[in-house]
Amino acid sequence: MxxxxxxxxxxxxxxxVGASLIIFLVLDALPGNAAQMLMGADASxxxxxxxxxxxxxxxxxxxxxxxxxxxxxxGDLGNSYVYGTPVAGLIAERLALTVPLAIMAMTVTVTLxxxxxxxxxxxHNRLGDVGVMSLTQVGIALPNFWFAxxxxxxxxxxxxxxxxxxxxxxxxxxWLGVRSLLLPAISLAVVQAAILAxxxxxxxxxxxxxxxxxxxxxxxxxxxxxxxxHVLRNAMIPVMTVMGLQFAxxxxxxxxxxxxxxxxxxxxxIFQSIANRDxxxxxxxxxxxxxxxxxxNFVVDVLYxxxxxxxxxHDL
Amino acid sequence: xxxxxxxxxxxxxxxxxxxxxxxxxxxxxxxxSFALKRGETLGLVGESGCGKSVTxxxxxxxxxxxAVVTGSIKLDGGELAGLPDADYxxxxxxxxxxxFQEPMTALNPMHTIGHQVAEPLRRHRxxxxxxxxxxxxxxxxxxxxxxxxxxxxxxxxxxxxxxxxRITIAMALACEPDLLIADEPTTALDVxxxxxxxxxxxxxxxxxxxxxxxxxHDLGVIAENVQRMMVMYGGTVVESGPTDEVFRRMGHxxxxxxxxxxxxxxxxxxxxxxxxxxxxxxxADLPSGCTFSERCPLAIDACRAALPPMxxxxxxxxxxxxxxxxxxxxxxxxxxx
Numbered sequence: 001m002x003x004x005x006x007x008x009x010x011x012x013x014x015x016x017v018g019a020s021l022i023i024f025l026v027l028d029a030l031p032g033n034a035a036q037m038l039m040g041a042d043a044s045x046x047x048x049x050x051x052x053x054x055x056x057x058x059x060x061x062x063x064x065x066x067x068x069x070x071x072x073x074x075g076d077l078g079n080s081y082v083y084g085t086p087v088a089g090l091i092a093e094r095l096a097l098t099v100p101l102a103i104m105a106m107t108v109t110v111t112l113x114x115x116x117x118x119x120x121x122x123x124h125n126r127l128g129d130v131g132v133m134s135l136t137q138v139g140i141a142l143p144n145f146w147f148a149x150x151x152x153x154x155x156x157x158x159x160x161x162x163x164x165x166x167x168x169x170x171x172x173x174x175w176l177g178v179r180s181l182l183l184p185a186i187s188l189a190v191v192q193a194a195i196l197a198x199x200x201x202x203x204x205x206x207x208x209x210x211x212x213x214x215x216x217x218x219x220x221x222x223x224x225x226x227x228x229x230h231v232l233r234n235a236m237i238p239v240m241t242v243m244g245l246q247f248a249x250x251x252x253x254x255x256x257x258x259x260x261x262x263x264x265x266x267x268x269x270i271f272q273s274i275a276n277r278d279x280x281x282x283x284x285x286x287x288x289x290x291x292x293x294x295x296x297n298f299v300v301d302v303l304y305x306x307x308x309x310x311x312x313x314h315d316l
Numbered sequence: 317x318x319x320x321x322x323x324x325x326x327x328x329x330x331x332x333x334x335x336x337x338x339x340x341x342x343x344x345x346x347x348x349s350f351a352l353k354r355g356e357t358l359g360l361v362g363e364s365g366c367g368k369s370v371t372x373x374x375x376x377x378x379x380x381x382x383a384v385v386t387g388s389i390k391l392d393g394g395e396l397a398g399l400p401d402a403d404y405x406x407x408x409x410x411x412x413x414x415x416f417q418e419p420m421t422a423l424n425p426m427h428t429i430g431h432q433v434a435e436p437l438r439r440h441r442x443x444x445x446x447x448x449x450x451x452x453x454x455x456x457x458x459x460x461x462x463x464x465x466x467x468x469x470x471x472x473x474x475x476x477x478x479x480x481x482r483i484t485i486a487m488a489l490a491c492e493p494d495l496l497i498a499d500e501p502t503t504a505l506d507v508x509x510x511x512x513x514x515x516x517x518x519x520x521x522x523x524x525x526x527x528x529x530x531x532x533h534d535l536g537v538i539a540e541n542v543q544r545m546m547v548m549y550g551g552t553v554v555e556s557g558p559t560d561e562v563f564r565r566m567g568h569x570x571x572x573x574x575x576x577x578x579x580x581x582x583x584x585x586x587x588x589x590x591x592x593x594x595x596x597x598x599x600a601d602l603p604s605g606c607t608f609s610e611r612c613p614l615a616i617d618a619c620r621a622a623l624p625p626m627x628x629x630x631x632x633x634x635x636x637x638x639x640x641x642x643x644x645x646x647x648x649x650x651x652x653x
Contacts, residue, residue, distance in 0.1 A: 210421065211416060211418055211421035211422045212421060212422055212423055212424040212425075214378065214416070214422075215416060215422045215423065215424075215484070215487075216424070216435075217378055217408065218376060218378065218408055218409060218413065218414045218416075218488075219408065219409035219435055219436045219439065219487065220405045220406065220407070220408040220409035220410055220436060220439055220440060221405065221409075221435070221439065222401065222402065222405050223401070230424050230426075230427070233426045234424070234425070234426055307426070308425070308426065309425070309426065309471040309473070310425060310471070310473050
């Protein structure tokens with residue numbers, strides 16, 4: 001493994017440690033005692049104190065932090081205050097919805113954005129460019145939950161092609177599951193695709209001005225061939241950077257979108273756990289989201305080196 | 317009918333190029349005419365913005381889409397002006413090739429040099445990948461790149477500027493073009509490398525019987541490398557002729573100014589470089605009449621009235637000036653010094 005990847009791995013670990021500290025401290029500083037919440041406002045102080053001890057909430061901060069980290073490392077995330085079942089199980093169940101949703105949303109984002117970005121750059125300042133770019137302007141301005149409701153009105157209420165919400169699960173076939181995630185994925189993707197399309201367009205336009213594009217034309221390549229064989233790979237670096245950042249936005253978006261569509265995913269679990277002061281679930285879910293974002297950006301960094309030969313050489 | 321041996325390879329007649337610049341439409345080139353036989357070499361000299369690169373790019377058919385080209389460009393009698401891009405693509409890199417000024421940016425950083433040199437062969441000659449690679453190694457060897465068989469899979473950033481220019485030359489020569497256009501091929505290189513690259517180009521031109529158009533702002537480079545030369549100013553040709561003839565007796569006040577302005581070895585320390593007073597006119601608002609009249613020490617009212625005609629001042633030697641009687645009396649030129 002090259003030095004490049006190792007160095008990125010060290011950064012990744014440091015970021016995760018920092019994230020865990022922030023998550024732990026912020027949630028600890030929140031007002032509201034979990035034990036009090038669970039037992040209701042009129043529980044006796046003795047009973048509340050007993051539960052506090054039982055949940056381990058009376059221990060010093062550092063001890064609780066280290067216990068949590070130890071649990072993370074061995075895969076024991078503790079039990080939910082509200083459900084009483086292991087947090088790991090709760091999360092795993094919800095990931096079966098949220099991970100496919102995120103992947104579908106990202107696929108839609110990338111497909112829409114790359115085609116729109118490349119098309120508009122190739123037709124710079126022509127009617128198609130202006131038209132598609134105006135659309136992306138609208139796309140950026142749309143709040144995704146509002147757009148989600150419009151989609152429901154059209155496809156679920158009027159056309160009745162898809163259901164307005166809920167999740168069919170994977171047991172009755174993959175297609176049913178995918179079908180129930182289609183509208184949520186599109187709602188999540190539209191804003192991201194609009195942003196990424198604009199980034200792609202400007203990245204491609206910038207590369208089109210490079211000298212080597214003229215060289216390739218001077219060799220007898222047509223405009224289209226130059227675009228595919230010389231321009232795109234050079235334009236991918238900024239596009240991928242933004243893609244990595246967008247993945248974080250997309251995960252945050254699932255919290256809203258899963259609520260709009262009544263999807264029992266990770267986002268909805270976080271939302272409900274916050275309302276219930278089930279902080280042990282919140283803490284572990286947020287840590288998981290942070291880990292996913294950091295890993296995706298690590299993958300993006302490593303992909304740079306595969307795309308751009310100039311990055312590899314420093315580190316061999 | 318002219319016989320193929322004497323028929324011009326490339327014939328440019330009354331070429332005009334109108335560009336859209338940020339300052340409005342500009343006539344970047346006007347009334348440029350020349351013919352070049354197979355194996356002949358022609359130099360284009362002038363300051364930046366004089367239209368020499370635009371002339372070259374119009375031969376390549378690579379002007380921006382908004383450019384308006386008038387006049388005629390013929391390759392072996394076939395008209396190139398207005399040729400559809402798909403047809404032009406069959407000529408570029410095949411019958412007409414170009415070497416650019418900036419070797420550091422002229423190569424794609426993401427592709428191996430072998431791939432880039434092989435590209436015209438795969439495209440125009442339909443070589444297989446293996447065949448094109450073998451040919452690319454041979455070409456890289458010919459242009460003097462050390463250890464080409466091993467370095468063919470290296471990327472541009474692993475080479476120096478001079479080596480990269482050798483690579484672009486290999487690329488331009490891959491399909492043995494009839495015409496090579498070299499646009500300031502050594503301007504971006506170290507002085508020590510410049511001579512080597514020019515010698516390489518000269519050797520290759522002779523070896524393959526190509527015609528060449530060499531563009532430079534450096535009179536020294538022109539004097540040593542081409543048979544004929546054209547001096548351009550403000551989009552027009554102000555002087556043209558056999559290189560020896562022009563250098564023996566420079567006719568146009570602008571050519572003379574360029575010649576006087578070059579730095580000289582052995583000049584006394586502290587001697588100031590001679591300059592041409594004024595600045596190059598904006599192409600968007602060229603003066604009527606002689607484009608050089610605003611900076612010319614000999615200009616009279618008649619110069620500003622109309623663009624002067626080309627005046628025949630010697631064997632094949634033409635000057636666009638109505639005051640050659642005065643300018644040429646000064647006897648400016650290398651052989652007169």
